[in-house]
Amino acid sequence: MNERADITVIGGGIIGCATAYKLSQYFPNKKILLVEKESQLAVHQTGRNSGVIHSGIYYKPGSYKAKNCVAGRRELVAFAKEHHIPHDVCGKVIVATHSSELEQLNKVFQNGIANDVEGIEIIDGKKIKAIEPCCEGIQAIWVPATGIVDFSAAARKMAELMEKRNEQNRILLNTETKRIFQEGEEEVKILTNTGEIRSQYVIICAGLQADRLAGKHITQNKVSIVGFRGDYYDLTPEAQHKVRNLIYPVPNPQFPFLGVHFTRMIHGGIECGPNAVFVFKREGYSRTSFDWKDTIEAFSFKGTWRFFLKHWRFGVDEYRGAFSKKFFLRRLQKLIPSLTMNEIIPSRCGVRAMALDENGNMLDDFKMAADRRVLHVLNSPSPAATAGLAYGNEIALRAIEDLKIQ
Ligand SMILES: Cc1cc2nc3c(=O)[nH]c(=O)nc-3n(C[C@H](O)[C@H](O)[C@H](O)COP(=O)(O)OP(=O)(O)OC[C@H]3O[C@@H](n4cnc5c(N)ncnc54)[C@H](O)[C@@H]3O)c2cc1C
Known part of the structure; x- marks a missing residue:
């Protein structure tokens, strides 16, 4: 294989698919490739998660997570409706079973208010029973905006729409990126298991392999x-x-x-975990x-x-x-x-x-780093599936600005 492209997105999870989709909207005339090492899209984190459309109630007000979860959730639900992706905005309860959890429950509720999560309500044990008859709790938050969805189907649809927008756009499956070189000022060379791609701009959304594709000069060996x-x-x-539907405990802030938690799955059954x-x-x-x-x-x-x-x-x-x-x-x-x-x-x-x-702290929020013509998504933790479309847009805008895509 020898390919040329204007923009190449590496990684076909929901973040890569959403980024390629958004870029195809901003640049309908540019040739975009979406490169995935597996034989199908969305088989790692995106295809193995809980399938929950998070409301945005948990995240620190002002964080990337909070902003993009709420905006991304609204956009995802509209996208799912428009493209017939299986989903159900069924609501969930976050349940305190002991008085020692009430302070934390209230903090989560206040976060939800600050993050503009629609319709949340503190409810008592009787109301918990009316929503979830087998659940025992003393107080809970009712979160009507939470839902369930088939995230893999959503990601595949985004990739399909990207491919349809321009007849040159393509999804390359079974194509593992091995190395990436900056070739002069104008081009990036991507070596894969099936050949070479030359691209003007590259965006890497490699999930569990993100640090490896970024290399030590980006992470500075510190992440x-x-x-x-x-x-x-x-x-x-x-x-x-x-x-x-969905029953969650009060999260432990430590x-x-x-x-x-308990999750009703969109294609049937109830899962407990993880x-x-x-x-x-x-x-x-x-x-x-x-x-x-x-x-x-x-x-x-x-x-x-x-x-x-x-x-x-x-x-x-x-x-x-x-x-x-x-x-x-x-x-x-x-x-x-x-x-x-x-x-x-x-x-x-x-x-x-x-x-x-390197201090053992978890990077809690979404993170990107630009290096000349390459943009790396270094961290896309939960709720990145919910926020996928919003992050895809953030990544596209950052690429336009930092990589100077014209
Ligand atoms: C158990 C679990 C439960 C979760 N529950 C939820 C939830 O309910 N709701 C929610 O919003 N979020 C949830 N999350 C988080 C969410 O699933 C992830 O944040 C999101 O899927 C990240 O998407 P991604 O595209 O970054 O990564 P991925 O989906 O992992 O995609 C990365 C892709 O890059 C490809 N790739 C890697 N290296 C290369 C290479 N060298 N060449 C080509 N391709 C490559 C991989 O094959 C993969 O397809 C959960 C996550 C897990 C694991």
Whole structure:
């Protein structure tokens, strides 16, 4: 293969697909390529997440996450309606089961107000029962703007629309980017497993591989991606009546994830999870997946050890949840006490790309870095699937400004 393009987007998850789609709207006459190493789009984080359209209630007011989650959610729902992507804005409850959680519940509620999340309401135990009859809680936030969606279908539609906009645009599957060189002032050369692409501008949205494609001169060796697996259980068909829509715990502010929750999936069934355990293979989807390169890189980065030291207590609990069904069930029973061992069965998992700095801090927000004619998306954590269209637009605008796309 020898290809030429005006703009090349590397990575066919929702961020790459949304970026290519937005760029095709800004530049209908430019040739755009979307390059993905797998045989299908959206099979890593985007295709293995919880499928929840987040409202924007959790995120620090003023952050990229807050702004883009709310705007991206509204745009995603409109996009799903227009293009017949399976979705349902069914609402969710965030439930406090103990008085010690009420202060944090109220903080989340205040965040929601500051972030302009529509229709949120504090409700009591009786109202919780009216919404979710099997859930036991003392107080909750009702969040009507939350929903569920098929994120992979949304990403594929964005890519398809990009391809249709200009007959030269193409999606290249099974095409793994190996190296990227800046060739003089005018061009970037991309070496792939199937040949070479020469492109005027390149945007990299590589999710779990983002730091590797950026290289050390961009990350300055100070940021590294570490994978955290989230395991899910399914409710058996007989137990599915116990959850109507979405039930979440009050998030622990010390812990970087939202806690195990119940999610009705858009194509049927109820999932419970995910937990968060360190993985030995970034794109490995079983409890025993292992890759030497991923493991050595993770353990030779200071930030990984510092992160473990800071969060060892949670780490131990998360590992117990990964190997003990009984322990996992106990966490779920906090929200639905009547749930039994026979009613949950192990199912799939996903791996989150967590960007850590060398002090072991998680880079909590979306992050990009430009290098002459290349723009790198270094971190696109949850709710980046919800915010995909808004981030796609931010990335396109940043590329226009920093890479000077004309
Ligand atoms: C368990 C879990 C639950 C989550 N739940 C939610 C949720 O409910 N709602 C929500 O909004 N967010 C959720 N998230 C977060 C969300 O899924 C991610 O933030 C989002 O999907 C990131 O999209 P992405 O395009 O950056 O990454 P990805 O979807 O991982 O895509 C990156 C793509 O780049 C490709 N790629 C990598 N390297 C190369 C290369 N060298 N050459 C070519 N292609 C390459 C990969 O194959 C991949 O397709 C969850 C994430 C996980 C893991």
